[in-house]
Amino acid sequence: MSIQKKAPIGIFDSGIGGLTVVKAVMEQLPDENIIYYGDTARVPYGIKSIETVREYALQITDFLLSQDVKAVLIACNTVSAAANDEVRAYCGNIPVLDVVAAGTKAAMDAPAKSGNIGVIGTLATINSSTYDGFIHAIDPGKKIYSKACPLLVPLAEEGWTDNKISRMIVAEYLSDFKTKELDALILGCTHYPLFKEEIIRYLGGNGTRVIDSALSIAQMTRELLQDKNLLNDSGEHGAFNCFVSDKPQRFQQLAERFLGKKLHRIEISPLL
């Protein structure tokens, strides 16, 4: 079966963070239809076993394929690490991109001066050494400096991304990176693009390229669809459909903050 140009791009995450990827894709590809699935009933994935994460990832992939998507974007660091191969195999000829590979590629594209790469993420992502594996698969010579920043996710969800408290927390977490000569710093969590401006401001032109992997995966998606001649050329503005497995309190408000725009309809569609 041939892939349709008008078909939507499917994007998924364990929760709400992947909406930063949706935002970036909307900006890069305003004509594309997008379907998002956030597994809000079962978030966070980072504390679950690899087997469970794989099972959940395939359930969501199955849902997206049932909506006839033309590409699948894994907008979740935990799934990228645990279930990348499984999702690719399940998707067959439908192309799959993931946020860890995209962020890694963008970091490796930064001009190499010191050969040092910085990575920040959740405790689960940093402890699993996900990025180390992806980076060293491309260049085993890179030296990696990692730092878990567990407060940034709840800070983003509280909406404190640009106040005195968020500035102090960013400074506390990144103080080691301010003096290190990093070629690139990967924002290894889908919540972190909300702190990008603050992080760039804090690092203060020390030459580190800050990698927003939401932006990286959106650019890779555009290139992929161009290469495969799959860009939506219908001339219509893209539609957005947002599905979640549960609708927690304050979800609408939160989702709109991550998406950077109004969200008129959220459908609840549990998976089992």
Added chain:
Amino acid sequence: MSIQKKAPIGIFDSGIGGLTVVKAVMEQLPDENIIYYGDTARVPYGIKSIETVREYALQITDFLLSQDVKAVLIACNTVSAAANDEVRAYCGNIPVLDVVAAGTKAAMDAPAKSGNIGVIGTLATINSSTYDGFIHAIDPGKKIYSKACPLLVPLAEEGWTDNKISRMIVAEYLSDFKTKELDALILGCTHYPLFKEEIIRYLGGNGTRVIDSALSIAQMTRELLQDKNLLNDSGEHGAFNCFVSDKPQRFQQLAERFLGKKLHRIEISPLL
């Protein structure tokens, strides 16, 4: 079957927070044996359905009863709200205390001046109006001021309970309470005793009694065991056994911070 004085007290929580209750019970009752169960594999309960929370709570209760406990302490706000009756029914003649009832009782014992009670807790606890129900069941005339403080749990787990950042966050959350005439402010989350000193300092002698429900439930436990003639009078110092359903990264360090002392052994015992 008669209850043995030497039998342990069983204490449980969805995760690590209930160790503040263990700490308070150890201080009040140093001769008592204690068994703790933290459901670290399935935390947080606050986002799960009531049916699921009940099922999990009864699984843990069953485990504690299999260890021949002489009392069960529910050191989890979500379980107190969702499964109190179920746990009590399951325990039969073994007495059950819970952290919400204990905190509520202590708040009602504060000298009534304004008739106002403040409650802080997680989003799940505040949105469920758990404390409102317990307080109004005793005195429907009380006026309740609630505030969700979602950053305090990750702050406590990060170990930032007494630095510039934690002081600013406490001030941000409690600014409304500083000027309100509250008879009592209930710390409605088992993580919050770690911020008690900071909260008392911030409120700065405005007459509000700060209710540490870990301390309250420990005092009620002592009174209960005295009344029932069940205090351990063997003359031996109490032993502590700590069970968890999973042992996340940094658990030992975190647990010791909550417990306020070294923890020599943690057993992993999943429930299904």
